[in-house]
Amino acid sequence: MSESQLHFPPLPAGERLLATVAVSLAIFMYGLDLAVTNVSIPAIAGDLGSSISQGTWAITAYAVGNAIVIPLTGWLTARVGQVRLFIASVLLFTLASALCGLSQSLEMLVFFRCIQGIVSGPMNPLAMALLMQAYPPQKAAMAMGATMMTGMLSPALGPIMGGWITDNFSWPWIFYVNIPVGIFSAWVSWRLFQHRETPKVKQPVDYVGLGLLVTWVGALQIMLDLGREHAWFESSLVIALAVLALTGFAFFVVWEWYEPHPMVDLKLFTRPHFSIAVALIGIANIPYFGNVVLTPLWLQNTLGYTATLSGSVVMVGGIAMFMIQPLVARWVPQLGFRQLAAIGLCFMVLSAYMRAGFTPGVSHGDLLLPQLLYGIGTSAMFMPLVLLAVHGLPQWQLAGATGLNSCVRTLTTGFGTSIATTLWDQRTIHHHAQLTSHITLYDSVPMQATSGLGNTVGGEAALNIVERLINTQAQTLAVNDFNIFSIAMFLVCLGFLWLVKPGKAEPAGTAVHALDH
Missing domain, CATH: 1.20.1250.20 (MFS general substrate transporter like domains)
Incomplete structure (x- = not known):
């Protein structure tokens, strides 16, 4: 790749500020949905006719989907392009949020929460990468600071906002609030970054690596979510998940290290x-x-x-x-x-x-x-x-x-x-x-x-x-x-x-x- 393909000049000061607001809103929306559902689970479970323990699968589904896709960000960026992938992630996340709010059963909610976690995977890392390129070298730490502050505030605000929205409105609104935020973030980001797209590189799909990644990350996340409820390693289910996660991780590392076109660049x-x-x-x-x-x-x-x-x-x-x-x-x-x-x-x-x-x-x-x-x-x-x-x-x-x-x-x-x-x-x-x-x-x-x-x-x-x-x-x-x-x-x-x-x-x-x- 040539320097002209890879290097983008900083955005003007006014556009940088607008870009920071738009991208930070996407990060805030992403982080908020990691935590906002927790306090609303009793209301969700009661409304959808399920137990609270069953309702926690709405949290687990999001975490599993998100954790699987995040490490694929580099590979997806190479195939789709940095700006297109970020905009698609924000818009699909917004759509999935609307579908979560419209869910009429727990099974529907868990499915759309999983979709929401999957499509949001590239959002946070790409937001950081876009802002790092939008700022001049001497001010890039300010860009990183803005994204980090937003990412750290959203988990703290999530339970408070989720409880307040559920108490004063109804639980679907914890998802509906993402719709105007997501549309605004995607529209402004596209206007500012559409001419700063990275080149696309077509690579073979590493199906084995993808399968191993889904296996070990999914098993690990489910183990962490169910461990407390099942007394951890006193449960044969938790032990089986731990063995599956550890074995899958070991095979994943070896495969990706020697794969010519890996899904995850472990050489970093x-x-x-x-x-x-x-x-x-x-x-x-x-x-x-x-x-x-x-x-x-x-x-x-x-x-x-x-x-x-x-x-x-x-x-x-x-x-x-x-x-x-x-x-x-x-x-x-x-x-x-x-x-x-x-x-x-x-x-x-x-x-x-x-x-x-x-x-x-x-x-x-x-x-x-x-x-x-x-x-x-x-x-x-x-x-x-x-x-x-x-x-x-x-x-x-x-x-x-x-x-x-x-x-x-x-x-x-x-x-x-x-x-x-x-x-x-x-x-x-x-x-x-x-x-x-x-x-x-x-x-x-x-x-x-x-x-x-x-x-x-x-x-x-x-x-x-x-x-x-x-x-x-x-x-x-x-x-x-x-x-x-x-x-x-x-x-x-x-x-x-x-x-x-x-x-x-x-x-x-x-x-x-x-x-x-």
């Missing part, structure tokens, strides 16, 4: 910077997304917060990301990848350390500072690592690289959710057993407290109050345990971060305009 992992950055992003994403899932659950189910009030706590981190993002984009070239990512990880360790000491009596104000630090740390850590992943890559490899990076983040999001909820369940049981072991007929303090409550509200009511207090304490201690786990994971990332060579970075120029292959 021969670049040390790419491998290290993607590994660090995956490891850090586990505690990061675990916190995104666990914090609202703890605030609402344990401390009695409303969805709106818990959202106000979570949103502090999003506001911090929004405020710090321009500064981080400016600091990346000055401080370098490793230094800035290390600073971000230190903020996240400090935040997790503060949260590890929470009690059920924690005030609303005390919750905000750790979230503020977490938002600052998230922005300062993830942006340098994402830029490091594409550092030095030619423009024609950006779509494949961002696709692989997004695939790792999607898979580790599933790991983070499963680990957080499972750890919370198990550690709650552990702490509950420990706390109740101290309540005996021979321990005067709890006996006096129970007796005093019994005189006030009655014996059975007193026991119920004591049980609720114990559950609240046990669930809070379990959340603290997850934060200790988070500290350990972030410290592991700090250790691996030293594999990155120090020095000043030129992330945007080398990532976007290097054409050597």
Whole structure:
């Protein structure tokens, strides 16, 4: 490929701003649908005549379809073209959203949710690639910051918006809201990017690689979704899915490595910077997304917060990301990848350390500072690592690289959710057993407290109050345990971060305009 085929000049300032808005709306819509359905499952299940456990397949179907297609972004881009694929992804996602809202049975909803996940696969990585090319080298970090901030805010806003829409309208509207957003994003993006299309390259279809990818990713996602419900590896179904995922992954790696025209370009992992950055992003994403899932659950189910009030706590981190993002984009070239990512990880360790000491009596104000630090740390850590992943890559490899990076983040999001909820369940049981072991007929303090409550509200009511207090304490201690786990994971990332060579970075120029292959 010649340089003229691959290099596009930056868009004018006004068009860049409009492009950022249009592309960010697509990313927000994509990320929102990863989380918005969760809180609406009871309403969906009741309306469609199914159980809540059956209703969760609407979440699983989306995750499986999405995780399978994301790593195919590079291959699809080569065959279709970057701009055409992005526009098609946005429009098909919008259509699938409308069909989800029109579903009259759970089977219809699960089918269209799977379609929605499949067609949205290329959306996020291509959005990043398009904006990286639209900005001049010295400002490409700003473009990356905009996409990252949008991608991180949408999972936090999803449960709040989903609950509010379901309560005030009806569950189909969590899908209908995508229609005007998707049409606007596709129309503006086409107007701005239609003359910046990448050349199409016809390659043979790697059917074996595609089959192996569908097998291991599908088995892994279903295992992560069903594991908690089936007691993990105590279930023969979960064990079978784990073996299928592991075996399929091993065959997939070997096949794709030696296939002349692979569906997924695993040779990108021969670049040390790419491998290290993607590994660090995956490891850090586990505690990061675990916190995104666990914090609202703890605030609402344990401390009695409303969805709106818990959202106000979570949103502090999003506001911090929004405020710090321009500064981080400016600091990346000055401080370098490793230094800035290390600073971000230190903020996240400090935040997790503060949260590890929470009690059920924690005030609303005390919750905000750790979230503020977490938002600052998230922005300062993830942006340098994402830029490091594409550092030095030619423009024609950006779509494949961002696709692989997004695939790792999607898979580790599933790991983070499963680990957080499972750890919370198990550690709650552990702490509950420990706390109740101290309540005996021979321990005067709890006996006096129970007796005093019994005189006030009655014996059975007193026991119920004591049980609720114990559950609240046990669930809070379990959340603290997850934060200790988070500290350990972030410290592991700090250790691996030293594999990155120090020095000043030129992330945007080398990532976007290097054409050597």
